[in-house]
Amino acid sequence: MIHFDIRRIMEKTDVLAALAALAQDNRLDTFRLLVRAGPDGLPAGQVAAALGLPPNTLSFHFDRLRQAGLVTVRRAGRSMIYAARFDTMRALLGYLTENCCEGPPNRCGPAGKTGRAVILSNKDGVA
Amino acid sequence: MIHFDIRRIMEKTDVLAALAALAQDNRLDTFRLLVRAGPDGLPAGQVAAALGLPPNTLSFHFDRLRQAGLVTVRRAGRSMIYAARFDTMRALLGYLTENCCEGPPNRCGPAGKTGRAVILSNKDGVA
DNA sequence: GGCTCATTTCGACAGCCGTGGAAATAAATC
DNA sequence: GATTTATTTCCACGGCTGTCGAAATGAGCC
Numbered sequence: 638m639i640h641f642d643i644r645r646i647m648e649k650t651d652v653l654a655a656l657a658a659l660a661q662d663n664r665l666d667t668f669r670l671l672v673r674a675g676p677d678g679l680p681a682g683q684v685a686a687a688l689g690l691p692p693n694t695l696s697f698h699f700d701r702l703r704q705a706g707l708v709t710v711r712r713a714g715r716s717m718i719y720a721a722r723f724d725t726m727r728a729l730l731g732y733l734t735e736n737c738c739e740g741p742p743n744r745c746g747p748a749g750k751t752g753r754a755v756i757l758s759n760k761d762g763v764a
Numbered sequence: 765m766i767h768f769d770i771r772r773i774m775e776k777t778d779v780l781a782a783l784a785a786l787a788q789d790n791r792l793d794t795f796r797l798l799v800r801a802g803p804d805g806l807p808a809g810q811v812a813a814a815l816g817l818p819p820n821t822l823s824f825h826f827d828r829l830r831q832a833g834l835v836t837v838r839r840a841g842r843s844m845i846y847a848a849r850f851d852t853m854r855a856l857l858g859y860l861t862e863n864c865c866e867g868p869p870n871r872c873g874p875a876g877k878t879g880r881a882v883i884l885s886n887k888d889g890v891a
Numbered sequence: 892g893g894c895t896c897a898t899t900t901c902g903a904c905a906g907c908c909g910t911g912g913a914a915a916t917a918a919a920t921c
Numbered sequence: 922g923a924t925t926t927a928t929t930t931c932c933a934c935g936g937c938t939g940t941c942g943a944a945a946t947g948a949g950c951c
Contacts (some may be wrong), residue, residue, distance in 0.1 A: 649792070656787035659864070660780060661909080663922055669863050682927060694910055715918045715927045726865050727872045730857060736796050737786070738853050745854045787938080809897060821940055823899055828938095842897045842948045 647728040651706065655729045658705035663690060664698045668707060668716025671721040680713070774855040778833065779890025782856045785832035790817060791825045795834060799847040808839070 647655075659665050662737060666688055685695045699719055702708040711718050738745030742758045774782075784830045786792050793815055796806060826846055833852045838845050849858040865872030 646790060647868060649789075653787060653789060653792060656783050656792075659860075660783035660787045662776075663909085665776070665780060665783075672866070674863050680927085681929095685928095688772070691911060692928060693912080693930080697911095700929095707903075712917090717928060720792070721864075723865065724870060730860060730865065730872060733853070733857060734785075735862075737799050737848075738857065739852065745857060790939085807897085810898095812898095819898060820900080820942080824941095827899090839948090844898060847932075881932060 647725075647732045652729060652732050654705040655707060655725060658701050658707055661698070661701075663694075664702060665687065667695070667698055668702060668721060671719055672723075672726075676720055676721070676723075678709070678711075678718045679727060680716035680718050682716065684719065774852075779859050781832040782834060782852060785834055786860045787830050788828075790815065790821075791829060794825055794846060795829060796823070796845060798835060799850075799853075801847070803847055803850075805836070805838075807843035807845050809843065811846065812881045829856070878879060 667684055670687060670734055670757060681692065681695060681699065684690075685692050688695070690698075699708065699710070702719075703710060707721050707722055709722055713718075734745060786795060793886055794871065797811055797814060808819065808822060811817075812819050815822070819824075826835065826837070829846075830837060834849055835846050836849055838847075861872060
């Protein structure tokens, strides 16, 4: 049996756009909300209400997310319905895993397995 | 048998910092280079040479990466040696997978399995 | 101590970002 | 067509970002 795995590898420029889109408080919240909402998405107003953002500000952020390929829009009556694009998110994770997690050898397999403790938030970054 | 999986979950603020740190051309390049270099890291000058960046500019970016917890520094003679922090990267991927990839149900399992094609870079984001 | 090499800090600058008020557009409802 | 509702576009503003020249720091070497 043959698998069609015709999946375009994400270009670095796309990755940068997606990262920049998610690297903002309100946008990350927005995207997470859409993710939880699933593929049917949510009307803009509902997101605005949930996050307590003025509609024009939110519109600005939606535009960023859309240009980064992280959400889709469709119109339903007078509402604009935004939905997360899981394919892009998956591609982003793929890129990060492949390019930013594997020295030789892969250092980003599931962490728990080895029983090694992972201490985070060492802001100084001094070893 | 008992596993010690004592791993601090990344806070949203840490996630934002890491995303912002990676969402920049030169910094993403820098980090990828360090990842490929593995846990021994690379002296700053070597990175500067590889990427063709003036040393002060690179220093600026290293600082961002360090504050985001994505790299460590140690001094060796007169060189500063930077190394990628795989634990942070792993935590970031964990956060993104959990918070930005699972609607109900998880939509970010490995893509190829279903044979579904994944078309990317639809900049318009119109379905 | 003086000299050189590696890197960081300082200071300045143009440009992008996030925000929100006000006006414009788009669609339903009467 | 007029009104209401949902959302976007326009505009302006303060603040942060990325860059780089110039000076400062730090470490090895003679």
